[in-house]
Structures are given as C-alpha cells and as structure tokens.
Amino acid sequence: MLYSLYETGYYGSTPLRLGALLTREFWSSPLNPAKDSGVGRRLFAGADLFANLTRRYGRPDWGIDTVEIDGEPVRVRRNEVWRSPWVRLLHFSRSMADMRKAGRTSVEPPVLIVAPLSGHYATLLRGTVQTFLQNHEVFVTDWSNARDVPVLEGRFDFHDYIDHVREMLRVLGPRPHVVAVCQPGPPVLAAAALMAEDGEPSRPGTMTFMGSPIDARLSPTVTNKLAEERPFSWFASNMIYTVPAPYPGMGRRVYPGFVQLYSFMSMNLDRHQQAHMRYLEDLMKGDGDSAEKHLEFYDEYLSALDLTEEFYLQTVKNVFQDYLLPRGELAHRGRQVRPDKIRDIGLLTVEGENDDISGIGQTQAAHAICSQLPESLKEDYVQPHVGHYGVFNGRRFREEIYPRVTNFIRRFEARMDHRAAANAAE
Incomplete structure (x- = not known):
C-alpha cells in the first residue's frame, strides 16, 4: 500500500513540478532582463529547489570515459x-x-x-x-x-x-x-x-x-542498535512492500529504495537540511560552482534501488x-x-x-x-x-x-x- 501511495504522490505532484520547471526556466532565461534581480534570483532558487526535491532520481551514469x-x-x-x-x-x-x-x-x-x-x-x-x-x-x-x-x-x-x-x-x-x-x-x-x-x-x-x-556486535552504531532493538517480525511487517504497476517487477515484495533513503537521511537530518539551505543561498547569490557540487552529490545520494524481500x-x-x-x-x-x-x-x-x-x-x-x-x-x-x-x-x-x-x-x-x-x- 505504501509503495502505491508513494507513486500516487509522485504523479500527483507533477503539475506543481512542471510549474516549478517553467518558473525556473523563465527566471534563468537570458532573454529575461530581470533574471539577475534579487526577486528573480529568489524565485529561480525556490523553483529549482522544489523541482529537484520532487523529481525522480534514476540510475546515475558512470561517466568514466x-x-x-x-x-x-x-x-x-x-x-x-x-x-x-x-x-x-x-x-x-x-x-x-x-x-x-x-x-x-x-x-x-x-x-x-x-x-x-x-x-x-x-x-x-x-x-x-x-x-x-x-x-x-x-x-x-x-x-x-x-x-x-x-x-x-x-x-x-x-x-x-x-x-x-x-x-x-x-x-x-x-x-x-x-x-x-x-x-x-x-x-x-x-x-x-x-x-x-x-x-x-x-x-x-x-x-x-x-x-x-x-561482526556487527563490535562497536555498535545507530544502525546496529536498531537491528538489535527491533524483533525480526518488525522488519518483515514494516519494511516490506509490493511493487505496483507499471514496473516490470510488479507484484514482487521488496524493501523499497525510498524507504531506505528516508532511513539514510533521518540519521543526519540536520546536516541535509543545512546543505539544502546552503544550496538555496548559493543559487540566490549566483554561486554556480557551489550549487553544482551540491547537485552532483545529491544526484547520486538520492538515487536508490529496491532490494528483494528475501535478501533484505x-x-x-x-x-x-x-x-x-x-x-x-x-x-x-x-x-x-x-x-x-x-x-x-x-x-x-x-x-x-x-x-x-x-x-x-x-x-x-x-x-x-x-x-x-x-x-x-x-x-x-x-x-x-x-x-x-x-x-x-x-x-x-x-x-x-x-x-x-x-x-x-x-x-x-x-x-x-x-x-x-x-x-x-x-
């Protein structure tokens, strides 16, 4: 059920995402005389951040030529x-x-x-x-x-x-x-x-x-302690969902990538929030190099895949x-x-x-x-x-x-x- 709700949320936000993309293109266009104004940069930065936070992150390219x-x-x-x-x-x-x-x-x-x-x-x-x-x-x-x-x-x-x-x-x-x-x-x-x-x-x-x-018993971290504190049945009941259509693996039981991603980010939530605020500030200042480094990291970090139920x-x-x-x-x-x-x-x-x-x-x-x-x-x-x-x-x-x-x-x-x-x- 959660997987289907996740997909519904993604497709439901499509009009807003398209609107953000249009706003981003308008305020970054060289034909727009107000693109470098304070208001223009803020609107561009907000639209860009929203578009990136709501888009689908697929398998990244290796890019090793x-x-x-x-x-x-x-x-x-x-x-x-x-x-x-x-x-x-x-x-x-x-x-x-x-x-x-x-x-x-x-x-x-x-x-x-x-x-x-x-x-x-x-x-x-x-x-x-x-x-x-x-x-x-x-x-x-x-x-x-x-x-x-x-x-x-x-x-x-x-x-x-x-x-x-x-x-x-x-x-x-x-x-x-x-x-x-x-x-x-x-x-x-x-x-x-x-x-x-x-x-x-x-x-x-x-x-x-x-x-x-x-040997995960030694120097246990937050991840290790979570696995120790929760019974096995909790993971089976709360972490496994069914792949919906139209994916080729529809019907397969998996530990979804978006659930894993939430777990990753929740461990250092403050750090990720600060990183996105800095990204927003860099865009408003016109610091393209710093903004590009942020995108390179999160394009990779936010790309997650599903694991089969049995393997996980x-x-x-x-x-x-x-x-x-x-x-x-x-x-x-x-x-x-x-x-x-x-x-x-x-x-x-x-x-x-x-x-x-x-x-x-x-x-x-x-x-x-x-x-x-x-x-x-x-x-x-x-x-x-x-x-x-x-x-x-x-x-x-x-x-x-x-x-x-x-x-x-x-x-x-x-x-x-x-x-x-x-x-x-x-």
Whole structure:
C-alpha cells in the first residue's frame, strides 16, 4: 500500500513540478532582463529547489570515459562481461595504446570491486573505480533494481548473493583480487571460504574489506542498535512492500529504495537540511560552482534501488541479529561456511576512525575469523579523520588508503611470481 501511495504522490505532484520547471526556466532565461534581480534570483532558487526535491532520481551514469595515468590521458571503455537478472559484471577496459603511451606495457592485476547492495546504485563507487584504474584491471558488480526484475525470474536472497560472487570471481580467472565495500563483507568472505575449501583456481588472491559489518556486535552504531532493538517480525511487517504497476517487477515484495533513503537521511537530518539551505543561498547569490557540487552529490545520494524481500530480511537476520558468520554458524546450501579453511588468501581490512555505519572493530573481526591464515598475509589499517564514505572515496582514500590497498595486492602478486619461479626451477 505504501509503495502505491508513494507513486500516487509522485504523479500527483507533477503539475506543481512542471510549474516549478517553467518558473525556473523563465527566471534563468537570458532573454529575461530581470533574471539577475534579487526577486528573480529568489524565485529561480525556490523553483529549482522544489523541482529537484520532487523529481525522480534514476540510475546515475558512470561517466568514466578517461582517466589520467602517470600524466597521460587514457581512454576507458565499459564492457559487460557477465550478467544475470540480478547483476551486470562490468569491466572498465583501458585503451592499451594509451597505456603504452603512459609507459604501462605489462598486464596489471585484476580487481573485482563488489559494490554494496544496500540502497544506492554501484555508481556510488565512481571515485573508487577511477582510483583503482590507476594500477588495475577493474571489474564492478552493477546490481539490479529489484522493481525492474519480473517475478518470473524468481528469488534473490543472501545465498544467491554468495553464489553470484563466486561465479563472477571465476569469470576473472585464476587468483583475482576482490574488494568488498561495506555490506558485501560477510557474503564475500563466505564465498572466499567456500572457494578456499574447494581449492578453486579462481579463489581470491587477496580480499580487502572496507567498512564492512563482518561482526556487527563490535562497536555498535545507530544502525546496529536498531537491528538489535527491533524483533525480526518488525522488519518483515514494516519494511516490506509490493511493487505496483507499471514496473516490470510488479507484484514482487521488496524493501523499497525510498524507504531506505528516508532511513539514510533521518540519521543526519540536520546536516541535509543545512546543505539544502546552503544550496538555496548559493543559487540566490549566483554561486554556480557551489550549487553544482551540491547537485552532483545529491544526484547520486538520492538515487536508490529496491532490494528483494528475501535478501533484505536474511541480511538483517544473518548479519545484524544472529551474527552467524563470526559465531561460526553460517551455513550455505546446507554446508557450513569455514573461514578457518582460508590459508593462502591475503586479508586487508580498512576502517574509518569516524565511521558511524560500521564501527571500529567490525571489519577487523575478519582477522580473528580467518584463524588459520598466516600473519604474513594479514594487514589492518584504520584511517584517521574519515567517516564511512571516506573509507572508499575522497581525497584521503586516494592519497592514503588506496596506496596501501594496491601495495598489498602488489606484494601478493610478487609472492606468487616468486613461488612460480621457484617451482619452474625445481
């Protein structure tokens, strides 16, 4: 019912939104002699803010056409290399001709960046991808919006997520590297444990967990406490709604993106209100650069996707209420997940000092869980002065966190090359 009411509200506000758009165009037109007057700027700013607050935010574009590597522009082409109804595996392929101009002639280590399936689209990691393109062949999971997947395609749950990660690692070939950003931590670690136990050639070479709730019992945040305080039945009764027509997934039960977005914004409501007031003031002052930065951020932030009922509820239960993975009780398809079977996969954990989503220690818990992994293959890093978003994006990520991640991967690659050379000499 709530989903239908939400859609009704959106379509019902269309006349007002169209009126705001016309007002915005009128007061920004170069043919309007009063557009730079105080009244004109106020009317333009108010109309623009209303139009942006009431419009529909769709899947953002990646917008990665080139990256600069060693001072040289390198063209980037996005290719889909594998897909299911629930995800597209994207390869950001760099032009080899441009790479040679930049002095790069050898094949660089492949990295699978597993984007979170927790509300925002994978494009939230645009900056993460651009940074990793400096030294790696980059692959990214681009998850589907559940409302766009027909009911006939079946379910998608926590265990399907694990299977998808395993399948995508196989696509990358022998010993690829995997980076799990936030939510994917537990299922990615589970996938790695299963592949390690089976001795799969495509088990990860290294796994990097960034701000992930591996053990949500540690340093609980507001999000963790909510999951603990509410019974499981509350989430099932209050967070799940049916997709209405005309979406392809009509009839599917989902945790809607707009509900998630409300939860995100309510955690820092004052900050968002102040940001929109500053945006309004910037428009009235004619400060286009500051206003543009605001739009760039919120175009991404306000774009949210739906999660399937089964995936969302199982994640709440498995990760945030029963803590199955750190307690050694997670079973996948009737088989116990054994992180202690991981013996030759490098482990790097990264946390932010001010993370209010995944508290300090939640990601570090992976080291204790992987109890049989040699200390020489483990590394932990806590980045000072950053929150959750800063763990995988922004200046400190580019300048302080990413160098540690790529150097960790390079050390593993060198270790593997040394072993291969030793085996060849025998």
